[in-house]
Amino acid sequence: MVFSFIVIPLLVAAFLPLIGKFSKKLLPDVLTNAALAYLLFNSILLVKPIFHQGVIVQNLNWLGEKVNLQLALDSFNLFMLFTIALVSLCISLFSIDYLEHYGHKSTFYALFLVMIAGMNGLVLVPDLFSIYLFLEVAAVASYALVAFGLGYDELEASFKYLMLSVVASAFALLSIVIIFGMTGSLNFQAVAQGLQDLEARLVVGVCVAFFIMGFGLKAALVPFHAWLPDAHPSAPAPISAMLSGLLIKVSGIYALFRVIYSVIGITPVLSRLLMALGTVSMVVAALLALGQKDIKRMLAYSSISQVGYIVLGLALGTPLGIAGALFHLFNHAVAKGLLFLNSGSIQHITGTRNLEELGGLGKKVPVTAGTNLVGSLSIAGVPPLAGFWSKLIIIMALIQAREFGYALVAILASILTLWYYLLIQRKAFFGRVADRWLLVKEAPFWMSAANVVLALICILAGIFFSPIFKTWISPAAEALARGVQQVLMWGL
Amino acid sequence: MSNLWFLYLFFAALLIFIGIYCLLTMRNLIKLFIAVEVISKGVSLAIVATGAVKNNILLAQSLAITYIVVEVSLVATALALIINIYKKNKSLDVRLLSKLKG
Amino acid sequence: MAIQIILLCGLVIFSGLAILFKDLLKAALSLAVASLFLGIIFFRLGAPYAGVFEISVVAGLITVLFILTIALTKRGDEVTEARLVKLAFPVFFILFLVIDGLVMKSLLQKIPALPSGPEAGSFGQVLWQQRTFDLVAQIGVILAGVLAVLALFRKKEEDKDE
Numbered sequence: 001m002v003f004s005f006i007v008i009p010l011l012v013a014a015f016l017p018l019i020g021k022f023s024k025k026l027l028p029d030v031l032t033n034a035a036l037a038y039l040l041f042n043s044i045l046l047v048k049p050i051f052h053q054g055v056i057v058q059n060l061n062w063l064g065e066k067v068n069l070q071l072a073l074d075s076f077n078l079f080m081l082f083t084i085a086l087v088s089l090c091i092s093l094f095s096i097d098y099l100e101h102y103g104h105k106s107t108f109y110a111l112f113l114v115m116i117a118g119m120n121g122l123v124l125v126p127d128l129f130s131i132y133l134f135l136e137v138a139a140v141a142s143y144a145l146v147a148f149g150l151g152y153d154e155l156e157a158s159f160k161y162l163m164l165s166v167v168a169s170a171f172a173l174l175s176i177v178i179i180f181g182m183t184g185s186l187n188f189q190a191v192a193q194g195l196q197d198l199e200a201r202l203v204v205g206v207c208v209a210f211f212i213m214g215f216g217l218k219a220a221l222v223p224f225h226a227w228l229p230d231a232h233p234s235a236p237a238p239i240s241a242m243l244s245g246l247l248i249k250v251s252g253i254y255a256l257f258r259v260i261y262s263v264i265g266i267t268p269v270l271s272r273l274l275m276a277l278g279t280v281s282m283v284v285a286a287l288l289a290l291g292q293k294d295i296k297r298m299l300a301y302s303s304i305s306q307v308g309y310i311v312l313g314l315a316l317g318t319p320l321g322i323a324g325a326l327f328h329l330f331n332h333a334v335a336k337g338l339l340f341l342n343s344g345s346i347q348h349i350t351g352t353r354n355l356e357e358l359g360g361l362g363k364k365v366p367v368t369a370g371t372n373l374v375g376s377l378s379i380a381g382v383p384p385l386a387g388f389w390s391k392l393i394i395i396m397a398l399i400q401a402r403e404f405g406y407a408l409v410a411i412l413a414s415i416l417t418l419w420y421y422l423l424i425q426r427k428a429f430f431g432r433v434a435d436r437w438l439l440v441k442e443a444p445f446w447m448s449a450a451n452v453v454l455a456l457i458c459i460l461a462g463i464f465f466s467p468i469f470k471t472w473i474s475p476a477a478e479a480l481a482r483g484v485q486q487v488l489m490w491g492l
Numbered sequence: 493m494s495n496l497w498f499l500y501l502f503f504a505a506l507l508i509f510i511g512i513y514c515l516l517t518m519r520n521l522i523k524l525f526i527a528v529e530v531i532s533k534g535v536s537l538a539i540v541a542t543g544a545v546k547n548n549i550l551l552a553q554s555l556a557i558t559y560i561v562v563e564v565s566l567v568a569t570a571l572a573l574i575i576n577i578y579k580k581n582k583s584l585d586v587r588l589l590s591k592l593k594g
Numbered sequence: 595m596a597i598q599i600i601l602l603c604g605l606v607i608f609s610g611l612a613i614l615f616k617d618l619l620k621a622a623l624s625l626a627v628a629s630l631f632l633g634i635i636f637f638r639l640g641a642p643y644a645g646v647f648e649i650s651v652v653a654g655l656i657t658v659l660f661i662l663t664i665a666l667t668k669r670g671d672e673v674t675e676a677r678l679v680k681l682a683f684p685v686f687f688i689l690f691l692v693i694d695g696l697v698m699k700s701l702l703q704k705i706p707a708l709p710s711g712p713e714a715g716s717f718g719q720v721l722w723q724q725r726t727f728d729l730v731a732q733i734g735v736i737l738a739g740v741l742a743v744l745a746l747f748r749k750k751e752e753d754k755d756e
Contacts, residue, residue, distance in 0.1 A: 006730065006734075007730075010730075010733065010734055010737065013737060013741070014737060017741070017744065067722065067723055067726040068723055068724050068725065068726045068727065069726050069727055069730070070727070103748070104745065104748050107741060107744050107745045107748065108745070110737075110741050111738070111741045111742065111745060114734060114737055114738045114741060115738075117734055118734060118738070121730075121731060121734070125727060127727065129555055129558075129725075129728070130727050130728065130731060133558065133562065133728060133731035133732075133734075133735070134731055134734070136562050136565075136566075136731075136735055137731060137734040137735050137738055140565055140566060140569055140735060140738040140739055140742060141738040141741070141742070143569050143570075143573070143742065144569060144738070144741065144742030144745045144746060145745075147573060147576070147745075147746060148745055150576060150746070152580050152581075155573060155576050155577045155580060156577070158573055159521070159570075159573050159574070159577060162566075162569070162570055162573065163515065163524060163528065166528050166531075166532075166566065167512070167515065167528070167531065170508070170531050170532065170534075170535050173535055173539075173559075174504075174508075174535055174538060177535070177538045177539050177542050178542075180542055180543075180546075180548070180552075181497060181542040181545075181546055181705075181707065182705060182706070182707045182708065183707075183708055184546055184547075184548055184707070184708050186551075194708050197708065198706045198707070198708065199706065200705060200706050202701075203701070203705045497705075498698045498699075498701065499599075499602075499698075500602075501698060502694055502695065502698045503602045503605070503606060505694045505698075506606050506690070506691065506694060507605070507606060507609055509687070509690045509694070510606070510609055510610055510613060510687070511609075511613075513613075513683065513686060513687075514613040517675075517676070517679040517682075518613065518675055518679065519674075519675055519676070520618070520675065522618050522621075522660070522663060522664060522667070523613065523618070523621065523675075526612050526613060526621055526622070526625055526660075527613055529612075529625055529652075529656070530609045530612060530613065530625070530628075533605070533609060533628060533629070533632055533652075536632070536644075536648070537605070537632060537635070540635075540636050540639055540641050540644055541639060543639075543641070544639035544640055544641065546707065549639065549640045549641055550715070550716070550717050550720040551720055551724065551725070552641065552644075553641040553643055553644045553717060553720075553721075554717070554720055554721040554724075554725045554728065555725070555728070556636070556641065556644040556647070556648075557643060557644055557647050557721070558725070558728045558731070558732055560644075560647045560648065560651050560652060561651075561732045561735060561736065562732075562735050563652065563656070564651060564652075564655065564656060564739070565735045565736055565738060565739030565742075566739070567656050567659055567660075568659065568739045568740075568742070568743050569738075569739055569742040569743065569746075571659055571660070571662075571663045572742065572743050572746040572747060573746060574663060574667070575663060575666055575667065576746055576747075578666070578667040584667055
């Protein structure tokens with residue numbers, strides 16, 4: 001059952017180009033959404049067994065042969081799987097209408113599904129080299145998706161993204177190779193055990209530096225962020241939502257913290273370093289976002305800034321901090337997905353993304369404007385929306401750990417965030433309707449529907465914050481906070 | 493055997509250095525991708541050599557083969573991108589690609 | 595051992611040439627020669643299958659792809675590189691060589707490693723039974739590459755870009 005998270009998207013992706021030959025639109029739409037809905041359903045079904053057992057380790061036998069298809073699922077993985085399935089389902093619903101003018105829907109959906117398979121695989125495998133491989137699966141699909149429009153900007157952004165990200169994964173792989181050389185193994189559990197037995201601070205330090213370089217570039221932490229503000233805005237809107245909402249979190253944050261917490265084990269120095277990196281990203285990117293004219297570029301910088309929050313919370317290492325960061329990860333995935341989809345709607349409606357040209361759209365397109373407001377306020381941290389609670393928890397965790405300086409910076413950065421999101425609202429939606437937008441119409445049904453669903457999740461996760469947090473986020477945070485012990489418990 | 497490991501890592505590091513130097517300074521898109529290939533040669537040398545000196549050669553060999561498959565898929569994607577850029581630009585100069593700035 | 599070091603030096607020299615040649619065709623061919631060296635090194639390290647893959651796929655297939663691209667982008671080698679780059683390369687290279695040597699020498703004693711016994715089984719068993727997941731991921735990567743090429747070389751049905 002767990003294995004289907006990887007196999008089903010791959011299978012559907014393999015058949016989509018053939019299906020696309022005789023059904024250009026309907027069948028690809030239906031199949032993709034059905035596959036993703038199935039994954040979402042499946043991840044909900046898994047909640048109960050995980051709740052009882054704590055961890056599921058699956059070994060598959062294939063035609064009676066003993067093969068090693070090993071998957072490990074604990075509450076942290078499950079949390080990521082659910083987030084991936086939920087957000088990508090909404091994004092693919094949005095794509096039904098949005099992709100009409102790009103053509104070749106089946107190829108698009110196939111790449112989209114391969115990317116999802118890559119992310120699911122990355123989340124599920126308990127093996128260092130397989131992490132690298134699935135990272136590459138998701139990455140290759142994402143290069144093609146960024147360039148999908150085949151316009152000038154898209155190609156350029158995709159090429160830059162490819163160059164940087166290949167170097168990043170080379171560094172991550174190099175560090176995996178060194179660990180492999182030291183412990184003679186690649187399996188999480190064996191490596192964790194091996195590294196505990198060895199006293200190799202210096203070399204492990206080098207490995208961690210490479211991991212931070214590699215995965216940090218994927219997560220666009222600030223010294224390594226240069227590719228993101230190009231790549232994310234250039235892609236088609238659903239892909240921007242996918243990259244900003246999920247890919248940087250799975251291939252950057254999940255991979256980095258899974259390796260650091262569960263395999264290598266966190267140390268105070270490392271925790272300090274990552275907190276500093278997170279804070280720098282948070283502030284620098286928020287300042288850069290203020291000056292942007294293009295909506296999507298502003299959103300892209302905002303992603304870097306919010307990733308900073310998540311890294312800060314996760315690096316703090318207290319259970320409360322991790323829980324807050326994971327909740328923020330979920331909220332940001334939902335809200336940023338919503339906002340990027342929304343920018344797609346705006347582009348669809350008006351044909352431009354330049355904030356200076358927009359204005360007064362609020363009266364003309366109430367659904368788009370309303371959902372955009374919800375998403376913006378959620379990320380900016382306005383109560384009672386979900387983003388407020390997650391930021392509050394991160395800040396509370398910082399205060400609890402007596403990190404007052406970081407807490408202050410986090411509060412200031414969230415004020416900056418609110419500022420530039422209000423800028424979007426004011427320039428795009430409020431005020432007098434400019435003459436050229438008098439005849440605009442609301443976005444097509446599926447686009448609006450996806451936006452509304454995501455906005456509802458933002459609101460509901462805010463209102464039912466305490467049960468969600470208790471039953472779902474806290475176990476995931478505990479699984480991560482137990483660190484190396486958790487992996488040793490897996491019994492691979 | 494440990495000394496040998498460092499000898500190979502030394503050469504792998506040299507290859508990676510050559511690749512990164514080229515990536516940072518050169519302007520031709522195809523040249524840049526050749527640099528990526530050089531880096532990946534360094535990485536695959538590190539994989540196989542690590543396996544060989546640590547008595548894990550069979551495992552390392554299968555990792556190296558998998559890595560080569562990944563490389564092929566990357567090369568195909570990147571060269572397709574380069575050909576597309578050339579069609580739009582009629583040039584391979586990376587300096588023409590400065591419309592978007594980080 | 596001496597042969598191995600000569601092979602490694604050859605690998606580095608041809609990789610260096612691959613980035614220094616102005617003519618892209620020559621650069622691609624030196625890259626292929628470098629792969630050839632790497633393949634032989636793999637073979638001598640006891641990884642014959644990886645060596646064969648390196649020579650047939652990287653030196654063969656990837657070089658063909660490179661040459662195809664170079665042929666399709668005819669005026670590509672008119673791009674002028676900054677002259678300083680090539681002049682500065684030996685300086686940086688030697689600098690890095692020294693640093694690399696020193697770092698590796700100082701790390702020499704520092705990396706402890708778990709003792710490992712000889713591996714059991716054959717290569718086929720390791721690949722199919724221990725690393726089965728890699729094969730699944732390989733299918734994913736190949737699929738991604740094929741789809742990427744399909745997407746990037748598609749004919750635009752109707753050009754309604756903006």
